[in-house]
Amino acid sequence: xxxxxELSRAEDDAHDVSGQRNHFAxxxxxxxxxxxxxxxxxxxxEEKAGQMYGMGLIGGFCHLYIGQEAVVVGMxxxxxxxxxxxxxxxxxxxxxxxxxDPKGVMAELxxxxxxxxxxxxxxxxxxxxxxxxxxxxxxxxxxxxxxTGLAFASQYDGxxxxxxxxxxxxxxxxxxxxxxxxxxxxxxxxxxxxxxxxRYAMGTSVxxxxxQTDFSKRGVSFAIPGMQVDGMDxxxxxxxxxxxxxxxxxxxxxxILEMQTYRYRGHSMSDPAKYRTREEVQKMRDQQDxxxxxxxxxxxxxGVTEDDLKAVDAKIxxxxxxxxxxxxxxxxxxxxxxxxxxxx
Amino acid sequence: xxTNVLMPALSPTxxxxxxxxxxxxxxxxxxxGDVLAEIETDKATMEVEAVDEGTLGAILxxxxxxxxxxxxxxxxxxxxxxxADAAPAGAAPAPKAEASAPAAGGSVPEGAKPGAPDLQxxxxxxxxxxxxxxADAADHALKGGAPEPDAPDVPAGTKMVTMTVREALRDAMAxxxxxxxxxxxxxxxxxxxxxxxxxxxxxxxEFGAKRVIDTPITEHGFAGICVGASMxxxxxxxxxxxxxxxxxAIDHIINSAAKTLYMSGGQMGSPIVFRGPNxxxxxxxxxxxxxxxxxxxxVPGLKVVAPYSAADAKGLLKSAIRDPNPVVFLENEILYGQxxxxxxxxxxxxxxxxxxxARRGKDVTIVSWSxxxxxxxxAADELAKEGIEAEVVDLRTIxxxxxxxxxxxxxxxxxxxxxEEGWAQSGVGAEIAARLMELAFDDLxxxxxxxxxxxxxxxxxANLEKLALPTVADVVAAVKAVTYR
Numbered sequence: 001x002x003x004x005x006e007l008s009r010a011e012d013d014a015h016d017v018s019g020q021r022n023h024f025a026x027x028x029x030x031x032x033x034x035x036x037x038x039x040x041x042x043x044x045x046e047e048k049a050g051q052m053y054g055m056g057l058i059g060g061f062c063h064l065y066i067g068q069e070a071v072v073v074g075m076x077x078x079x080x081x082x083x084x085x086x087x088x089x090x091x092x093x094x095x096x097x098x099x100x101d102p103k104g105v106m107a108e109l110x111x112x113x114x115x116x117x118x119x120x121x122x123x124x125x126x127x128x129x130x131x132x133x134x135x136x137x138x139x140x141x142x143x144x145x146x147x148t149g150l151a152f153a154s155q156y157d158g159x160x161x162x163x164x165x166x167x168x169x170x171x172x173x174x175x176x177x178x179x180x181x182x183x184x185x186x187x188x189x190x191x192x193x194x195x196x197x198x199r200y201a202m203g204t205s206v207x208x209x210x211x212q213t214d215f216s217k218r219g220v221s222f223a224i225p226g227m228q229v230d231g232m233d234x235x236x237x238x239x240x241x242x243x244x245x246x247x248x249x250x251x252x253x254x255x256i257l258e259m260q261t262y263r264y265r266g267h268s269m270s271d272p273a274k275y276r277t278r279e280e281v282q283k284m285r286d287q288q289d290x291x292x293x294x295x296x297x298x299x300x301x302x303g304v305t306e307d308d309l310k311a312v313d314a315k316i317x318x319x320x321x322x323x324x325x326x327x328x329x330x331x332x333x334x335x336x337x338x339x340x341x342x343x344x
Numbered sequence: 345x346x347t348n349v350l351m352p353a354l355s356p357t358x359x360x361x362x363x364x365x366x367x368x369x370x371x372x373x374x375x376x377g378d379v380l381a382e383i384e385t386d387k388a389t390m391e392v393e394a395v396d397e398g399t400l401g402a403i404l405x406x407x408x409x410x411x412x413x414x415x416x417x418x419x420x421x422x423x424x425x426x427x428a429d430a431a432p433a434g435a436a437p438a439p440k441a442e443a444s445a446p447a448a449g450g451s452v453p454e455g456a457k458p459g460a461p462d463l464q465x466x467x468x469x470x471x472x473x474x475x476x477x478x479a480d481a482a483d484h485a486l487k488g489g490a491p492e493p494d495a496p497d498v499p500a501g502t503k504m505v506t507m508t509v510r511e512a513l514r515d516a517m518a519x520x521x522x523x524x525x526x527x528x529x530x531x532x533x534x535x536x537x538x539x540x541x542x543x544x545x546x547x548x549x550e551f552g553a554k555r556v557i558d559t560p561i562t563e564h565g566f567a568g569i570c571v572g573a574s575m576x577x578x579x580x581x582x583x584x585x586x587x588x589x590x591x592x593a594i595d596h597i598i599n600s601a602a603k604t605l606y607m608s609g610g611q612m613g614s615p616i617v618f619r620g621p622n623x624x625x626x627x628x629x630x631x632x633x634x635x636x637x638x639x640x641x642x643v644p645g646l647k648v649v650a651p652y653s654a655a656d657a658k659g660l661l662k663s664a665i666r667d668p669n670p671v672v673f674l675e676n677e678i679l680y681g682q683x684x685x686x687x688x689x690x691x692x693x694x695x696x697x698x699x700x701x702a703r704r705g706k707d708v709t710i711v712s713w714s715x716x717x718x719x720x721x722x723a724a725d726e727l728a729k730e731g732i733e734a735e736v737v738d739l740r741t742i743x744x745x746x747x748x749x750x751x752x753x754x755x756x757x758x759x760x761x762x763x764e765e766g767w768a769q770s771g772v773g774a775e776i777a778a779r780l781m782e783l784a785f786d787d788l789x790x791x792x793x794x795x796x797x798x799x800x801x802x803x804x805x806a807n808l809e810k811l812a813l814p815t816v817a818d819v820v821a822a823v824k825a826v827t828y829r
C-alpha cells in the first residue's frame with residue numbers, strides 16, 4: 001500500500017515536470033537535427049551495449065543512460081569543447097556527447113586494448129584528456145569534489161573554461177557534495193552542478209531517500225542559485241545550460257541545474273525491476289521520450305521526411321555496428337599491460 | 345605567599361621557547377588574567393597570564409631570552425606586603441634551576457616538569473651539544489669510528505646550514521613554488537594562521553592568497569578538489585593538519601589519486617602531494633596519534649615518503665612536488681623542531697625510493713625511518729658501548745621500498761631488527777621481514793624482529809603513552825636477542 005502511494009506520488013511529480021519548463025527559444029532545424037543525431041547515437045550505442053552485456057562480452061557493471069540522453073546533449077550544446085566534463089559511473093552518454101570515439105568506448109566496455117583506458121578502466125572509468133572528459137568515477141559523489149577541482153584549475157589558469165559535474169539524485173545526498181558546494185561558492189568557482197534526477201538511486205526513490213526532493217534548492221544554504229529543468233526536453237536543457245554557463249563564466253560562481261529526467265533501464269544490468277511498475281516506465285517512454293519529442297518536431301515543424309530520418313538512423317546503426325565489431329575483434333591487452341601505468 | 349610564574353608549554357611537544365617581552369614590570373600590581381609576558385616558539389606565540397593576584401615581585405628571566413625551558417620560573421608574584429625575595433625558588437617543587445640553562449639542548453630532565461607534557465625520545469643523544477646536526481649520519485659514524493656511511497646526497501664542498509625540519513619543509517615548498525607557478529598549497533590554516541604547526545610560515549606573504557589557500561574544515565572536499573585540480577594539470581600540495589584527519593579524505597587519496605593513471609590507461613594522472621604530520625605527537629590520545637605509514641604503503645599508485653632528518657625532509661619534499669605521481673609525505677610533529685645540517689641550494693634533491701645507510705656496522709641491521717630513527721640511532725650508540733656494531737638503515741621512502749639496500753646490509757650482518765611507532769600487525773616491519781625471508785632467507789642467522797608501537801589505541805596518561813610507544817631499550821633488547829647476546 002505504501003509502495004503504491006509512493007508510486008502515484010512519483011507519477012504526480014512526473015506530471016509536474018512538464019509544468020516547470022523554462023522559457024526557451026525554439027531550435028533551428030540544424031539544432032534539432034544535431035540533437036536528434038547525438039541523442040540517437042547514445043541510445044543506439046547503449047542498446048548495443050546492453051545486448052553485448054547479455055552476450056557476456058561486457059563484464060562487471062554496465063549502467064545504461066537510455067532515457068536521459070537530452071541532459072548531456074543539451075548541456076554540450078550550451079557549452080564549448082574546452083569546458084570540462086566529469087561524471088559518475090553512468091558515463092557512456094557523456095563520453096559520446098563529448099565527441100569520444102564510439103569504438104574506443106565500446107572497446108573499453110569489452111576490455112580490449114583499443115579501449116580508451118587500454119582495457120584497464122572498464123565501463124565506469126574512462127577518460128579523454130583531448131576531449132576534456134575527466135571520467136568516469138565509480139565512487140558515488142567523488143566526481144563532485146573532483147569536478148570542483150577542475151573548476152578551481154579553470155579559475156587558477158584563467159583560461160575562460162568552466163566545469164560541469166554531473167551526478168544523480170542519489171549522489172546528491174553524499175556529504176562531500178556539500179563540502180564542495182561551500183568551497184565553490186566561497187571561491188566563486190566556475191562550475192555547473194548538473195543533478196540528473198532520474199527519480200531512483202538504484203532502487204530507492206527520491207521520496208524514500210531525500211528530505212528535500214527539490215534538488216535545485218540543495219545549494220540554498222550556500223547561496224548557490226538553482227533551477228529545475230525539464231531534462232526530457234533538450235531545448236529546455238540547452239537554455240538552462242546557457243544561462244548557467246554564462247553565470248559561471250561571468251565570475252558569479254557555481255550554479256545548480258536539477259535535470260528532471262528518467263532512466264528507462266535498470267540501475268545496472270542486474271536490476272530486479274521490482275521498485276517501480278512497468279506502466280510507470282512505459283508512460284514516460286510514451287509521453288516524454290526526449291528523442292521522440294525532437295523527431296516529432298522535425299517531421300511536423302521542419303518538413304523532415306521519414307526517409308530522411310531513416311537515413312540518419314541507418315548512419316547511426318552503422319557507427320554503432322562498427323564500434324561493436326571493433327570491440328569484439330580488438331585483442332585483449334597484452335599481459336605486460338598489467339604492470340604499466342601504475343606510476344610515471 | 346609568593347608564587348612562581350612558570351614558562352608555559354604552548355603545545356604538547358614544546359620543550360622550550362623565547363621569552364620575547366615582559367608586559368608588566370617589577371612592582372606592578374597584577375590580577376588574575378592580566379597579561380604578564382609574551383612568549384614564542386618557532387610554532388606559535390602566546391601571552392602569559394597571571395593566575396594569582398599580587399605584585400610582580402621579581403623577573404627571573406629577562407625579555408629577549410631564547411631557549412627558556414618549559415616550567416622554568418620566569419617571575420615571581422608576591423602577595424601584599426610580602427618581599428620579592430621571599431619568592432620560593434625552591435618552594436615550588438617542580439622546576440629546578442638547571443632548567444633555566446637555556447642551552448641544555450632542549451632536554452629537560454623529567455623530574456623538572458611534572459604536569460608538563462611527557463616528551464618522546466629525542467634524537468639528540470645525551471652529551472651531544474645542541475642545537476646542531478646531532479643525529480646526522482656522519483656524526484654517528486664518526487662517533488663510532490666507523491667508516492663514512494653512504495655517500496652524501498650532495499657534492500663535496502656544498503655549504504651546510506643548520507635548520508629545523510619545519511624550516512626545511514617550508515623552504516622546500518617555497519623553492520618549488522618559485523620554480524613552478526602551477527604549484528599551490530591548500531589546507532586548513534595554511535595561510536593567515538601561518539600553518540597549524542607553522543610549516544607554511546611566510547608562504548602567504550610571498551605567494552599570495554591565490555597560491556596559499558585556507559580551506560574550511562572539510563578534508564574530504566578539499567582533498568577531492570585538489571585531486572581534480574591535479575588531473576587538470578595543476579600541482580597541488582595538500583596539507584592535512586594531521587594525517588589523522590586525512591582518514592576523512594582517504595577515498596580521494598586512494599580511489600581518485602592513486603588509481604587514475606592506471607584506470608585511464610596512462611592518459612591522466614594526479615601529480616599531487618599530500619603532506620602533514622603523521623603518527624603520535626605527545627599526550628593527544630588515540631584519535632590524534634595514529635601512524636598511517638603501513639596503510640598508504642600498501643597501495644600501488646602511491647609513493648610514500650617518511651623522512652627523518654631536515655636534509656631529507658627538504659630534498660624529498662622537493663622531489664615529491666616535482667614527481668608526476670601522487671605522493672603521501674608523512675612528517676612527524678616531534679621532529680618538526682629538531683635541527684640538522686642541511687645542504688644549501690635550490691636544486692639539491694633527495695631521490696624518492698632510495699634508502700640511506702645512516703650508520704655503518706657489522707653485527708646487526710636496524711631498519712627504520714622517520715621518528716623511528718631516533719630510537720634506532722640511540723640504540724646503536726648504546727650497543728656500541730657493549731661492543732655490538734649496528735648498521736642503521738634509514739628507509740626514507742616506504743613505497744617504492746629500497747629493499748636492495750636492506751638486503752645488502754643483511755647479507756653482511758645476517759640479522760635484522762625493524763623499528764616503527766605504528767602497530768606491528770600488517771606493519772612496515774612485517775613487510776620488511778617478509779621480503780627478507782623471500783630475498784635473504786639463507787643469509788639470516790636469526791629471525792627478523794619487529795620493534796613497534798604496542799597493539800593498543802594510544803592512551804592519554806603519560807605513563808601509559810610511554811608504554812605504548814617503542815623505546816631505545818626495546819631496540820637494544822631486540823638486537824641482543826637476534827645477536828644471541
